[in-house]
Amino acid sequence: MKKFYITTAIPYVNARPHIGHALEFVQADTIARFHRQKGEEVLLLSGSDENALKNVQAAEQAGVPVRQFIDENAVFFQKLAEALGVQLDVFQKGSKKDHYASSQKLWELCQRAGDIYKKAYEGLYCLGCETFYAQEDLNEKGECIEHLGRALERVSEENYFFKLSKYQSRLRELIESDELRVVPQARKNEVLSFLKRPLQDISISRSNERAKNWGVPVPGDDSQRMYVWFDALNIYQSGIGFGLDLPAQAGENTYKKWWPADVHVIGKGIIRFHAVYWPAFLLSAGLPLPRSIFVHGYITVDGQKMSKTLGNVVDPFSLVEKYGTDAVRYFLLREIPPFEDGDFSYEKFEARYNADLAAGVGNLVSRVLALAEKSNPPAGGQNTKLQAILNETKRKVDKNLEEFRFSDALIAIWEIVHFCDKYIDEKKPWAESPERVEVVGDLLGAIAVIGELLQPLLPETSEKIAQQLRAEADGVHPLFPRLDR
Numbered sequence: 001m002k003k004f005y006i007t008t009a010i011p012y013v014n015a016r017p018h019i020g021h022a023l024e025f026v027q028a029d030t031i032a033r034f035h036r037q038k039g040e041e042v043l044l045l046s047g048s049d050e051n052a053l054k055n056v057q058a059a060e061q062a063g064v065p066v067r068q069f070i071d072e073n074a075v076f077f078q079k080l081a082e083a084l085g086v087q088l089d090v091f092q093k094g095s096k097k098d099h100y101a102s103s104q105k106l107w108e109l110c111q112r113a114g115d116i117y118k119k120a121y122e123g124l125y126c127l128g129c130e131t132f133y134a135q136e137d138l139n140e141k142g143e144c145i146e147h148l149g150r151a152l153e154r155v156s157e158e159n160y161f162f163k164l165s166k167y168q169s170r171l172r173e174l175i176e177s178d179e180l181r182v183v184p185q186a187r188k189n190e191v192l193s194f195l196k197r198p199l200q201d202i203s204i205s206r207s208n209e210r211a212k213n214w215g216v217p218v219p220g221d222d223s224q225r226m227y228v229w230f231d232a233l234n235i236y237q238s239g240i241g242f243g244l245d246l247p248a249q250a251g252e253n254t255y256k257k258w259w260p261a262d263v264h265v266i267g268k269g270i271i272r273f274h275a276v277y278w279p280a281f282l283l284s285a286g287l288p289l290p291r292s293i294f295v296h297g298y299i300t301v302d303g304q305k306m307s308k309t310l311g312n313v314v315d316p317f318s319l320v321e322k323y324g325t326d327a328v329r330y331f332l333l334r335e336i337p338p339f340e341d342g343d344f345s346y347e348k349f350e351a352r353y354n355a356d357l358a359a360g361v362g363n364l365v366s367r368v369l370a371l372a373e374k375s376n377p378p379a380g381g382q383n384t385k386l387q388a389i390l391n392e393t394k395r396k397v398d399k400n401l402e403e404f405r406f407s408d409a410l411i412a413i414w415e416i417v418h419f420c421d422k423y424i425d426e427k428k429p430w431a432e433s434p435e436r437v438e439v440v441g442d443l444l445g446a447i448a449v450i451g452e453l454l455q456p457l458l459p460e461t462s463e464k465i466a467q468q469l470r471a472e473a474d475g476v477h478p479l480f481p482r483l484d485r
Contacts, residue, residue, distance in 0.1 A: 004035040005258045008046040009266040009274075010094070010235045013073035014058035017080045018306060019344060020267070020299050022316035023332045027296060027406065028265040029086040030333065033456035034401045043258055045239045046081065047092035048074040049232040051215035051225070053206070066214055070095060083320045084329060085459055092239030094232055103216045103231040105243030109285035111219075115163040121203055122156040131229065131273075132203060146269050160205040160224060167280040168199045174279065174289065181292035182275055183404060184339040187268065191275045202277065204230045233278045236261055236290075260288040268295050294404050297341035314344055326458040327353050327480065333406040333457055350483050357480035361417050361450065361461070368420070368443040369468055369476045371429055382438045389419055390449045397453050406457065413453050420446050444469065 008028045011021055025046070032044040049055075050070045059069035074093060081088050092099060110116050125132050126144040132155075138144060144152060172195045174180040175188060182188040205224040206215070215225035234242070241255040266274050271293070279289050298305070301312040319328045331349050334356065336342030393412050400409040420443055429439040451465030461479055468476065 001039065001041040003258060003262075004032070004040045004042045005240070005261045006032050006035075006042070006044050006263050006265065007236050007261055008044075009264070009270060010047045010049040010092075010232050011077060012052050012054060013048045013050055013070050013077065014052070014054045016073065016076045017316065019301075019314040019316050019319070019332075020306065021077065022080060022084060022319075022328065023299055023336055024265055024267065024296065025081055025084055025086045026329050026332050027294075027338070027404070029081075029084070030329075030401070030406060030456050031263065031265070031294075031404065032087065033459060037456055043089045043240070044087060045090040045092065045236065046077070046088050047090070047235045047239060048077060048094060049228065049235070050074070050094035051231055052228040053211065056212045056214050066212075067095070080316060083317060083325065085325050090239045092235045094235055096238075098244055099231070099235060099238040100216045102238030102241075102243040103226060103234045104219045106234050106237070106281065106285055107219055107226065107230070109287070110162065110281060113284045113286070115166060115284040116160055116204070117163070118158060118160050120156075120158045121161070122154065124152040125155045126150070126152050155210070157207050157210065159203040159207070159227075160218060160221075161201045162204045162230075162281070162284070164202050164277065164280050165199045167283050168195060170283060171195055171276060171279060175275065180275070180279055180289050182271075183292060183294050186339070187271055187275075187293075187295040191271060194272060194276065199276075203227060229273050229277060230281065233273065233281070236264070237287075261290040263292045263294050264290055265294050265296070268297055271295050296338055297336075299336060300341060300343045302345045303343055319349075323349070323353060323483075324460075324480075326461045327357060329458055330357060330410070334410045335407075338404050338406050353480065354483055356414065358478075358482040360414060361454075362478055362480035364417050364420055365447050365450075365465055365468065366476055366478055367424060368440070368447050371440045372444055373476070374430075383423070383442045386419065386423065386442055386446060389416060390446060394449070394453065401456060409453075410457060413450060413457075416446055416450055 006028055008024050011017065028044060028046075032042050036042045048070065055070055056066055059066040062069060064072075070093075078088075078091055080086075081091075107116070124138070124142075126146070138152075139148075142152070144150065171180075172192065175182055175191055175195070182191055204227040205218050205221075206227060208223055208225060211225040213225070215228065216231045218224040218226055237243075237255065237259060240258045242259065244255075264274055274293050282289050299314075300306070301314055304310060304312060306313050316328065327349075331344075331352050335348060335352055336344075393416055396412040397409045400406070400412065423439070424443065427433075427435065427439045429436045429443075447465060448469055451462045451469070454465070455462040464477075464479055
């Protein structure tokens with residue numbers, strides 16, 4: 001079987017997850033389910049980034065020991081995946097000792113290549129991004145563009161550095177040629193633009209004092225801890241056994257079997273770390289590079305950036321509890337563009353729900369199953385125009401999911417829904433007619449195809465359609481009851 005290894009970004013656990021995390025989980029799960037549906041052997045990995053300074057500071061502010069704080073918050077991310085119907089195969093915690101050993105192995109390989117050295121340094125540090133920034137990377141007010149209004153910290157200490165500059169030309173070649181594919185094109189252009197500037201070597205450690213003795217120890221130097229972006233990116237490898245002596249049992253998810261990753265799913269704010277730093281570390285260590293990086297945008301709320309200060313952070317658990325798992329998945333995949341920012345509002349959410357789910361696919365399935373109860377229809381396939389639409393839709397959905405165009409895939413599926421609604425209105429199969437049985441058979445065939453195509457996108461809905469077609473459900477039940485305004 002062909003293997004397919006996909007990862008989400010590894011979220012910080014300094015707070016509970018928000019709807020942006022839900023978007024990435026659902027996108028990654030859809031890709032994973034699509035490849036499983038094609039008969040491939042798939043592994044979907046996520047985890048928790050636990051060695052960041054922001055986690056330590058958040059724990060101190062909460063008055064909770066760091067270990068307790070990160071363990072409690074990491075559970076919320078695992079529970080969110082479950083609430084969204086996301087099938088995670090691995091959830092790798094950054095504070096696990098096997099991850100420590102794996103990241104130390106990566107460090108040693110880079111050190112052996114002559115790419116790690118120690119020097120004194122002073123620079124502007126953004127705690128939100130967990131990285132140093134040059135002045136030209138900041139806006140006119142001297143702020144990080146990801147964390148406006150937050151003062152940068154001037155830090156001066158002796159750290160270990162990685163020779164990023166050594167890999168500049170090779171990184172450009174890899175990305176220009178799509179050997180390391182960055183999707184969409186606009187994000188690829190952004191990375192190439194960054195690589196046209198002279199790359200500076202980057203600090204990859206922190207003093208124990210500043211790290212509060214938290215994180216992965218630097219091999220051979222008890223005074224330093226690894227920089228979070230060196231160790232956290234390695235979760236993609238440590239979660240599948242890199243650097244660990246695992247027994248070679250049949251069927252075991254070993255590093256050799258799964259690496260390199262076929263796709264990293266990430267947000268636009270961390271593209272530099274994934275498309276520049278991470279491949280440079282791997283090149284230095286002599287390890288294979290991931291094949292592709294899919295970069296999505298952010299979710300705004302009522303046109304504004306999500307902010308605790310504004311009080312507009314959307315809790316995905318509450319959404320699922322109120323509207324259901326697949327209603328949330330549908331909105332995120334249909335309304336939020338895969339490559340750009342998208343906006344959430346309760347008004348938009350409920351409008352999509354009522355129009356597309358309740359009055360759309362839900363209503364169609366209920367109508368067809370009710371008609372089928374009154375007749376004994378044959379298998380579908382009589383209407384050649386409908387069959388042509390079904391075949392073309394399968395092709396479109398397959399192509400769109402290969403290209404991470406989730407919204408376009410759903411639009412294509414809803415073309416079947418709209419055709420079937422018109423077909424019912426035209427043929428009036430509730431009335432006695434010679435072709436009534438064949439019409440209902442065609443419609444049953446169509447909703448079977450809809451259910452199959454929805455499996456990667458709306459898996460719960462797909463299964464409910466299949467159950468009702470197999471007459472496993474007790475009567476006809478609406479998939480999406482209409483919301484009362």
